[in-house]
Amino acid sequence: MKTLQIILITLTLINFLSAQTEPIKSPTGATIGYENKVEQVKEVKTHSFNFAQAVKDGASAVEDKVIAWRRDFHEFPELSNREFKTAEKIALKLRGMGLKVDQGIAKTGVIAVLDTGREGPTVGLRADTDALPVSERNDLPYRSRETSTYLGNEVGVMHACGHDTHVAMLLGAAELLTGIKDQLKGKIIFVFQPAEEGAPPGEEGGASLMVKEGIIETYGIDVMFGQHISSGLDVGKVMYKAGGIMAAADRFTITVHGKQTHGARPWGGVDPITVSAQIIMGLQTIVSRQTELTKEAAVISVGKFTAGVRNNIIPEKAEMVGTIRTLDVGMRDIIHEKIKKTAMLIAESAGATAEVEIVGYAPVTFNNLDLTRQMIPSFYTALGEKNVIITPAVTGAEDFSFFAEKIPSLYYFVGGKPLDVSSNEAAPHHTPDFYIDESGLITGVKAISQLAIDYLLAEQNANVGGE
Numbered sequence: 001m002k003t004l005q006i007i008l009i010t011l012t013l014i015n016f017l018s019a020q021t022e023p024i025k026s027p028t029g030a031t032i033g034y035e036n037k038v039e040q041v042k043e044v045k046t047h048s049f050n051f052a053q054a055v056k057d058g059a060s061a062v063e064d065k066v067i068a069w070r071r072d073f074h075e076f077p078e079l080s081n082r083e084f085k086t087a088e089k090i091a092l093k094l095r096g097m098g099l100k101v102d103q104g105i106a107k108t109g110v111i112a113v114l115d116t117g118r119e120g121p122t123v124g125l126r127a128d129t130d131a132l133p134v135s136e137r138n139d140l141p142y143r144s145r146e147t148s149t150y151l152g153n154e155v156g157v158m159h160a161c162g163h164d165t166h167v168a169m170l171l172g173a174a175e176l177l178t179g180i181k182d183q184l185k186g187k188i189i190f191v192f193q194p195a196e197e198g199a200p201p202g203e204e205g206g207a208s209l210m211v212k213e214g215i216i217e218t219y220g221i222d223v224m225f226g227q228h229i230s231s232g233l234d235v236g237k238v239m240y241k242a243g244g245i246m247a248a249a250d251r252f253t254i255t256v257h258g259k260q261t262h263g264a265r266p267w268g269g270v271d272p273i274t275v276s277a278q279i280i281m282g283l284q285t286i287v288s289r290q291t292e293l294t295k296e297a298a299v300i301s302v303g304k305f306t307a308g309v310r311n312n313i314i315p316e317k318a319e320m321v322g323t324i325r326t327l328d329v330g331m332r333d334i335i336h337e338k339i340k341k342t343a344m345l346i347a348e349s350a351g352a353t354a355e356v357e358i359v360g361y362a363p364v365t366f367n368n369l370d371l372t373r374q375m376i377p378s379f380y381t382a383l384g385e386k387n388v389i390i391t392p393a394v395t396g397a398e399d400f401s402f403f404a405e406k407i408p409s410l411y412y413f414v415g416g417k418p419l420d421v422s423s424n425e426a427a428p429h430h431t432p433d434f435y436i437d438e439s440g441l442i443t444g445v446k447a448i449s450q451l452a453i454d455y456l457l458a459e460q461n462a463n464v465g466g467e
Contacts, residue, residue: 049183051453052381058176059445065175066445067438069093070168071142077131077159079148080195081205083108086129086167090192093171097178099190106209110192113219114178120186123452124221124407126207126400127163127170128196134160137432151201160434162229162416167192169227169414169444176449186456189219196399198251198361207399208362216406223371224409225451226400227444232423233415235440238379238447239391240412242372246365247297247325248332249397254279254343255355256318263312270351272318273307279354280305280320282342290338296327298335299395325395327364365401368408374458375410375451382450383443396429410451414444 078086087108094101094112102111108129135156136144146157159165174190191210199205204212215221233239256276261269283300291298300322307318324339326332340356347354379388391413400411416436417426427433 049180051180051183051457052450054180054183055176055382055446055449055453058179059172059442059449062172062175062445063442066168066172066441069171070164070438070441073164073167074159075142075144077144077146077157077164078129079133079150079157079200080130080197081107081199081203082148083129083194087192087194090129090167090171094174094190097175099174099178105215106194106207106213107205108194109210111215111219112174112190112192114174114181114188114190116181116184116186118185120184120456121222121458122187122189122220123455124189124191124216124219124224124403125170125173125448125452126191126193126224126226126403127166128193128400129163129167130195130197131157131163132160132197132430134158134430134432134434136160138435158432158434160431161197161429162231162434162436163196165229165416165436165438165441165444166227169441169448172441172445173449173452176445177452180453184453184456187220188452188456189221191215191224198399207402211402211406216403221407223368223455224400224403224407225375225448225455226398226403226409226411227414227448228398228411229416229436229440229444230413231416231426231429231434231436233389233413234417234419235415235437236383236443237387237389237415238383238412238443239389239415240367240372240376240379240410241391241393242367242369244327244364244366244393245391245411246393246398246401247299247327247395248329248364248401249361250324250326250332250336251359251361252322252324252339253357253359254320254322254339255357256320256343256347256352257354258314258316258318258350258352260316261314263310263314266314269314271314272316272352273314275347275350275352275354276305276307276318276320278350279343279346282346283322283339286335286338286342291331291335296331297325297393297395298327298331299323299325300335300339323361324358325397327393327395329364362397362399363401363405365398365411366404367410367412368404371408371410375454378450378454379412379447381454382446387443412447414440414447416440 099112133150133155136158144158195205256272258270258272302322304321308315343354418437
């Protein structure tokens, strides 16, 4: 019986092998071997996903939406810590993309999470959302006609620093990146931050409050990327700098106390307005004559002066408010001390007194050296090497610096100047005539999307060849 079973098993095996093989014949017809007829699985080399092309196509696909979004945000701006409707619009659009959205962060902030479901790094992409107390002068169909109250004054409200474009570009990137989610790994955290221009007096806000509330730890953000539109840089280009790219900013208030008297008898009192004028001039010599400008730039500007109620009364008090910009920590400390000394000694020399208060707004915005070096090729990939420029440090300030203090970060500028307008003719930021050429918005969508992709896939040999 066992012999019969062995014979049957052997015949079955022979039949199976015969079915799976084909005899190999010699030229004389003899069988010299067998060829396996089962199709062999060969290693097939396929092209990896072309992320550069996906960014190019995706940015083109969302460009019209980005421009429409920007115009809506531009027409209906809101001041710092008051971005309620802005936040609702942002959240609605993000939820429409299928993203998980959290609101009420740092008062009116919005955060959305793109989770690929695959293990990898977590990248933060940030845009600021607030506008300025500026009345727009541009003759545009979507110009702002909004008004609000700022420091007790009725003011116009305008996106005079381009934060409307920042929001629109990041929304465009969110839609682009969500569309290729299946090709990515890790997470992308879209951070829409309020109050970059500074919270109203007595309130907290902005990036510092987001950091204080722990968004970096809560969302596990490893690196942060941010961008700023520039009215003086040609559309299609970006500018970056390794290390310190934007200055530290501090707000100072100097209150001069004199002695009130009739305007016809100035000798009967101590004029705080005249003393304040001398202090303002003295502050300028701190930069021009007492600061080592070959080391780094510095700026002291008085932006507000308040005194008196009538033309024929020399008041008892005058107040000036201004900003300090520095790019070096040591110089910052020295300038703070010199401002106090200058104000108090000039006031004393005239028989008045001066109180000086200096409040920090933001530290130097510092681009992590290793991260910047790693990500420069991403700019080349997205925009072409000729459109990527290294910039000197600028004396504008950014509270993005609070993120950069906590985690490696990279901040850069995106061109928004029409090509037929010279840099000297372009209206500066924070002015009623500030203008952005919307054809430059696609550049920001491409740049920030490519940065996110390349960082997430840094450990893979992804095909991210340039155009």
